[in-house]
Structure formats: structure tokens, C-alpha cells
Amino acid sequence: MRPLTTVFSLVVSIALMTNASAADRPNILFIFSDDHAPHAIGAYNGWLKPVNPTPNIDKLAGEGMLFVNSFCTNSICGPSRAVIQTGKHSHKNGFMNNGNSFDWDQQTFPKLLQKAGYQTAIYGKSHLKGQPQGYDDWAVLPGQGLYYNPDMITPKGKLTIEGYCTDIVTDMAVDFLKEDRDEGKPFMLMVQHKAPHRNWMPALRHLHLYDDVEIPEPATLFDDYADNAPPARHQELEIDRHMHINYDLFLDLTPELEELPVSTDKSAWRNMQRMTPEQLKTWRAAYGPKDKAFHEAKLTGKDLVRWKYQRYAKNYLRSVKGVDESVETLVNTLEELGLSDNTIVIYSSDQGFYIGDHGWYDKRWMYEESLKMPFIVKWPGVTKPGSKSWKLVQNLDYAETFLEIAGAAIPDDMQGLSVVPLLKGEKPDDWRKSIYYHYYEYPSVHMVPRHNGVRNFRYKIMHFYEFDEWEFYDLKEDPGELTNLYYNSEYANQIKRMKRELEKLRKQYEDDSDMREKSQEWQDKVRPMASK
Numbered sequence: 001m002r003p004l005t006t007v008f009s010l011v012v013s014i015a016l017m018t019n020a021s022a023a024d025r026p027n028i029l030f031i032f033s034d035d036h037a038p039h040a041i042g043a044y045n046g047w048l049k050p051v052n053p054t055p056n057i058d059k060l061a062g063e064g065m066l067f068v069n070s071f072c073t074n075s076i077c078g079p080s081r082a083v084i085q086t087g088k089h090s091h092k093n094g095f096m097n098n099g100n101s102f103d104w105d106q107q108t109f110p111k112l113l114q115k116a117g118y119q120t121a122i123y124g125k126s127h128l129k130g131q132p133q134g135y136d137d138w139a140v141l142p143g144q145g146l147y148y149n150p151d152m153i154t155p156k157g158k159l160t161i162e163g164y165c166t167d168i169v170t171d172m173a174v175d176f177l178k179e180d181r182d183e184g185k186p187f188m189l190m191v192q193h194k195a196p197h198r199n200w201m202p203a204l205r206h207l208h209l210y211d212d213v214e215i216p217e218p219a220t221l222f223d224d225y226a227d228n229a230p231p232a233r234h235q236e237l238e239i240d241r242h243m244h245i246n247y248d249l250f251l252d253l254t255p256e257l258e259e260l261p262v263s264t265d266k267s268a269w270r271n272m273q274r275m276t277p278e279q280l281k282t283w284r285a286a287y288g289p290k291d292k293a294f295h296e297a298k299l300t301g302k303d304l305v306r307w308k309y310q311r312y313a314k315n316y317l318r319s320v321k322g323v324d325e326s327v328e329t330l331v332n333t334l335e336e337l338g339l340s341d342n343t344i345v346i347y348s349s350d351q352g353f354y355i356g357d358h359g360w361y362d363k364r365w366m367y368e369e370s371l372k373m374p375f376i377v378k379w380p381g382v383t384k385p386g387s388k389s390w391k392l393v394q395n396l397d398y399a400e401t402f403l404e405i406a407g408a409a410i411p412d413d414m415q416g417l418s419v420v421p422l423l424k425g426e427k428p429d430d431w432r433k434s435i436y437y438h439y440y441e442y443p444s445v446h447m448v449p450r451h452n453g454v455r456n457f458r459y460k461i462m463h464f465y466e467f468d469e470w471e472f473y474d475l476k477e478d479p480g481e482l483t484n485l486y487y488n489s490e491y492a493n494q495i496k497r498m499k500r501e502l503e504k505l506r507k508q509y510e511d512d513s514d515m516r517e518k519s520q521e522w523q524d525k526v527r528p529m530a531s532k
């Protein structure tokens with residue numbers, strides 16, 4: 001399904017392409033981070049705005065278009081990236097959860113851009129396993145990668161690079177722009193940061209940022225999930241019960257490894273033992289006094305949760321600060337090289353995240369905070385500066401968007417919609433009215449059950465189908481999703497309509513994945529939990 005306007009502009013683009021040399025087509029700088037929730041970006045006006053860590057991303061929004069209703073199709077790292085590569089839902093591209101491996105032999109948008117004459121490169125986190133295809137140059141972190149002195153896999157083999165990951169990835173991108181660019185071709189450069197992914201390690205220069213600031217608390221920090229279907233009570237992603245004080249918050253990890261008490265979870269040391277003695281000294285000087293103050297305070301109950309939240313939110317926002325500085329460096333580099341006017345700059349992240357919202361960290365759910373992803377596009381001379389789009393867009397749309405920008409043909413088997421008409425300020429009235437979502441990784445870390453669902457401008461329905469549990473929200477009346485209305489008879493008609501829409505989209509996207517026979521693991525482990 002593709003709006004006529006898109007087909008029309010595609011025809012126009014192809015017509016233009018025949019008259020323009022490849023070098024006249026815009027470059028694409030696609031900056032992409034990991035787990036950066038829109039409400040941790042000032043321009044999105046969330047409740048973290050008072051401590052806004054993103055003046056440079058905000059500036060980009062001020063010069064381009066911000067998508068208010070931007071959503072992922074499956075709120076987890078690898079699958080989100082696979083959807084972007086292919087323009088296809090998880091069940092079509094085969095990367096449904098982080099345990100899968102991406103089939104690099106399949107059709108991807110970077111390969112198609114290469115065919116269309118673009119020079120392509122990716123630096124940073126790939127999270128798709130295997131050797132990337134479709135790039136003229138690449139350097140990727142193995143797996144999740146490390147914040148300090150990370151290994152990077154390159155076409156020439158594995159390198160270990162001293163420094164802070166966000167800065168290293170930025171430097172690689174700057175080197176590409178300055179040294180490795182083929183001036184006869186437009187480029188598509190993907191800068192994929194590890195930050196602000198768990199466990200949140202800021203750059204040394206940001207370790208004292210927010211030391212004297214009280215981060216605002218989300219309204220739902222102490223959500224009791226009373227109105228939710230059972231899955232929300234059986235999860236394992238609460239700051240209170242599941243966030244680990246050593247692994248996630250680095251408490252008491254300042255002594256030498258052999259001096260740590262037996263009871264300490266030392267797994268975070270895998271990251272810290274990578275540090276040089278100088279790096280470690282700065283780290284210890286920052287966290288040592290904070291740890292001492294924590295022990296003296298002897299916190300319990302809600303006070304302890306509040307302390308954990310502050311430590312977590314500060315490290316998360318400090319990690320975001322590093323990403324924001326990367327955006328500044330990259331934008332300045334374009335300016336310095338005279339590339340600003342013909343380069344589209346995009347900022348996005350693979351999904352949203354809970355920053356204490358509902359008492360949680362992590363992602364996975366179809367609730368708003370992790371369903372939403374930032375999407376900001378500056379296209380000089382095309383996007384109206386400081387504009388906003390309220391149309392429903394998804395990471396499913398990126399591949400087709402990039403192809404249309406490049407004037408390349410969009411394959412019929414891609415499932416998204418090019419947002420180029422929206423970027424041009426057009427208001428296609430046949431744009432999608434609802435989005436489809438499907439999350440699969442269960443049973444697994446954090447124990448968020450499989451679910452699919454549909455969201456439109458006002459309502460959301462979620463189906464935890466392995467347990468046949470449903471939730472329904474009226475987002476206009478209840479934006480915090482605190483009241484599950486599934487059993488409220490006043491909403492019976494809307495619920496019926498949303499169920500029909502879920503079935504319609506499931507068929508439209510040819511998703512029969514929830515109909516597959518349940519595994520033996522499901523029979524043995526999951527089903528008994530449903531009755532709890």
C-alpha cells in the first residue's frame with residue numbers, strides 16, 4: 001500500500017534523476033543511538049525537559065521536521081535495526097528477537113543505495129551479527145560493544161581503540177567525511193552509537209554533570225500495575241526489585257577487583273577493567289564519594305528507589321549528553337566541509353525507553369515510552385525549519401524514505417511508506433491511520449511476554465496472546481496508560497473496532513507468526529506462569 005502522492009513523487013524523482021548527475025542528489029547522514037527515548041530530548045517536550053541534555057539535537061529539530069508520532073514495530077535493539085535495513089516487519093526479515101542472526105544476503109536499503117550510485121558507510125553498533133553487507137566502509141562493535149576502549153570489527157580485522165565509544169564512533173565518521181569520501185558520489189553515512197544503552201557509562205568529562213541537580217521523577221515511578229493485565233505484574237524490569245545496585249549503578253565497584261566483597265555482583269567489572277589506570281582513577285574519584293554518602297544515608301523503601309532512580313537517570317542522561325555532543329561535531333564537520341546544504345541529517349534511536357516511567361527501566365512493551373522513537377529530519381531547502389508532523393510513522397518507513405531520496409526504485413515487497421511527502425510539507429489524506437506492533441522475545445531477560453497490538457491517534461489495544469490477556473487504553477483521556485479499559489462496557493464498540501483493525505493489519509502485513517505452533521519451551525515454562 002503506497003499513497004498515490006508517493007508514487008507520483010517517485011516518478012518525479014526518477015524523471016529528475018535522468019537529468020541530474022549522481023553527485024547532485026542529497027547526501028544522507030543518519031545518526032542513530034541505542035535506547036534514547038524521545039522524552040529525553042528537549043525538543044520532544046517531555047517531563048525531563050528541565051534537565052535537557054540535548055541542545056544540539058534540539059537545534060536540528062529547529063532546522064528540520066520533528067515527528068511527534070514516531071513508533072517502532074518491535075521495541076528491541078536488533079529487531080528495530082533489521083526493520084530499518086529491510087523496510088519489512090520482523091516476521092518478514094527473520095530477525096524477531098536478539099537471539100536471531102540477521103540474514104545479510106537479503107535485500108537491504110544500503111545495498112540498493114549502492115546500486116543507485118551512493119557511497120555507503122556504517123560506524124558503531126550494528127547488533128545484527130555477521131559481517132555487514134551493503135557498505136563501502138564499515139567498523140562495528142561486536143555484540144553490544146563496550147563504552148570504554150572498545151573492540152571494533154572492520155574489513156581488515158579486529159581493532160581495540162582507546163577512548164570513549166561515542167567519541168570513537170564520531171571520530172570514525174568525521175574521518176570518513178574528511179578523508180574517505182568519493183566526491184563523485186553522494187554518500188549515506190550511518191553513525192550508530194552504543195549510548196545510552198545499559199549499563200549506562202558516561203564519558204569521563206560528564207561524570208559530574210547533574211551532581212547538584214535533582215532529576216524530576218516520572219509521575220508513574222510508583223505504579224502498582226493494579227489496572228494492567230497480569231503480564232505487567234510478572235515482568236522483571238523494575239527499578240525497585242530488578243535494577244542491580246552493582247551491575248546497573250556501579251555501586252561499590254571503586255575498589256580493586258580482588259578487594260570487592262564476595263556478595264558484590266562483579267559483572268560490571270567486564271567494562272571497568274577495560275579502562276586505563278588514568279580513566280579508572282577519574283571514575284573512582286567521581287563515584288567513590290557518592291558511594292560513601294549512599295552508605296551513610298542507610299536508605300530503605302521508597303527512599304532507596306528514589307536514590308536508585310536518581311543514580312540511573314543521571315548516568316543515562318550523561319550518556320545522552322555524549323551523543324548530543326556527537327551530533328554537534330558531525331553537524332559542524334558538514335559545515336566545515338561545505339556539505340551542509342546538500343546533506344540530509346537524521347536523528348533517531350532504535351526504540352524508546354523507560355526512565356523510571358511505570359517504575360521501570362528497559363523497553364520491549366507496547367506502552368508509549370518504549371513504543372515511541374525519536375525521528376528528526378533536517379533536509380535543507382525541503383523541510384520547513386522548526387516544523388512538526390503528527391502523521392503516524394514507523395522505523396518500517398526509513399528504507400523506502402532513503403530510496404526515494406536517492407531517486408531509486410522502491411521494491412514492492414517493502415512494507416513501509418516513504419515519508420518524503422511529509423518532509424516536503426504535503427498532507428496526504430491516504431496516510432496510515434494506525435500502526436501495527438509485534439514483540440517476540442519471551443521467555444527472556446526482563447520477562448515481557450509476547451504481544452501484538454494496534455495504536456491509532458486515540459486508542460491502543462494490546463494482546464498478550466500466549467495468555468490471551470488484553471489491554472485497551474484511551475490515550476486522549478489517559479496518556480499515562482494507567483487505566484486498562486478492556487473490561488469497560490462503555491468502550492465495547494471501540495474495542496471491537498480496534499480488534500478488527502488488529503486483524504486487518506495482521507493480514508495486510510502477512511503476519512502469521514503468532515499462529516505458529518507453540519514451542520515445547522512454551523508448553524513447559526510459559527503456560528504454567530499464565531495462571532499466576
Ligand code: CA
Binds near residue numbers: 034076077078197351
Ligand atoms: Ca535498543
